[in-house]
Amino acid sequence: MNTLNALSLNNTRRAENLIIVFNRVPKVGSQTFMELLRRLAERNNFEFHRDSVQRIETIRLKPSHQQELAETISALPVPSAYTKHVCFTNFTKFNLPRPIYVNLVRDPVERIISWFYYIRAPWYYVERKQAFPDLPLPDSRWLRKDFQECVLKGDPECTYTQGATHEGIGDHRRQTLFFCGHEDECTPFNSESALERAKYAVETQYSVVGILEDMDTTLTVFEKYIPQFFAGASEIYHNEIQKFNKINKNSFKSPVSEEVKNLLRQNFSREIEFYNFCKQRLHTQFLAANLMDLN
Template identity: 30%
Template sequence: MGLLRIMMPPKFQLLALLAFAVAMFFLENQIQKLEESRVKLERAIARHEVHEIEERHTQDGLREREAPSAAGGEDMVVIYNRVPKTASTSFTNIAYDLCGKNRYHVLHINTTKNNPVMSMQDQVRFVKNVTEWGEMKPAFYHGHVSFLDFTKFGVKKKPVYINVIRDPIERLVSYYYFLRFGDDYRPGLRRRKQGDKKTFDECVSAGGSDCAPEKLWLQIPFFCGHYSECWNVGSHWALEQAKYNLVNEYLLVGVTEELEDFVMMLEAALPRFFRGATELYKTGKKSHLRKTSEKKPPTKESSARLQQSAIWKMENEFYEFALEQFQFVRAHAVREKDGELYLLAQNFFYEKIYPKTN
């Protein structure tokens, strides 16, 4: 440029500078336009990608509505391995009343002679049925069967276990009179001990076998499962295993004395099955039908005699353990107002969700 200034007249030098400035301005302008075009192109690509993602989500949502997923509970299985004389029939009637409306199947597990322990081959068959019988899903299985650990059979998705237990002496008294007089559910059916008019108190006083402390040993083995030690009366290992299973394998275990609360909490936890259960329990007739006939409460002396046994102490410890766990869950789920129980609203939310979307 210095050489041009020497060789060119001043007028031409000015023109050259102007031409250079115009060229630089034009070049910068073109660069800016290219940058703007690049930004627009990137935004267009981003919008296209977002549109594709939204389209995929919409299609996925349509597919989920057309073929409901596991998250919707369409392949869920609930097992209620009901303990005898714990209001199990009253509760099961609710499931039968709701199955048509809520669109699920109810299946009764009827074992030979009401044996709560299945053979190994029947365990395999049962696990296979529960997991692979797609036509029956969603399903509610119920029966007097002890807990069965599905993980032992290589099953990845386990069923949901629920149950109800009762004060051990109250349960035994109810069972004692049920065997002699039946109940108002099927009053014409002849029971095994029909004709025996001896009261529970008379049985305890005479040291009878039907009211012996060994007869209390039932709720622990039902929760303990299909291990030989579970059925050894008075086994401390069985007690601890039953506690472990109750906490780790069961969604919810209620108590007969607070059955309405149990129904309410199940409706909140599993609406796919139990939507409408609380109202049905309060107003339905079937739920309150089954009552043991001719039942007489035991005297304090009879209860005290049973409570001296180590077996009662263990069964009662398990009952108290289950009751405490149930009341803990309930305390964090419901509130009482004007004598009525109300479920708590959702008490958590999500925040700081990343990455951010425009």
């Protein structure tokens, strides 16, 4: 990333299978991006696939389940796009062709605030109850929690202990986990090892990692680096999706002060470093693509 070389930044040309894998991080605009992929599938003649809604989301898989996932995706007709909340899975480890990996990231502190209120939104539980009628409803006191108060009171839900681990989709704190992979060393929160593994995966395996806060640059880079799938992405996003559809927009979020955000940033230092790394790479790709021919 020290040179504006579009070819060296273009992992798409290293793909061995015309299948997009969007192993989506929660609360980074992934629902909107999935809707964009659906519409692009019609425009650009590829198939769109997503995993089924699950009662318990498992994102870190055993090797046998990693292989099963990789085989399922590899068997899709080409060209296709597939999306699932899951850690980066190395297809070549199972002697399967390398797909085109993409993802999005978001400011880590804004993302955890968004998640806190997202899982308390009324429509979230309506959707969950419709899918799984026997799910119990949460305690009303839990639903009424305020994020800022939760942080300042040292509530365990809003305490982000360095090196702590949690399993499942509930461990919403770490974007790096989705890039680091399934190994145990990827699980400790805000760890140096998980950070470096995640950076390496982005540099060597991902065609594009977009930034939620900069969708114009993000969509331009997608169009430049993966044109077969993303031609027309900016037009569809601005004219059809952003203009008319606020997917998963939560009007129940309470404001959080900069003082509290700064407290959180101290614990999210490596997650923030990873976010800034992805942002730098995206902007470098943007500049390189405008200076050189990618073909």
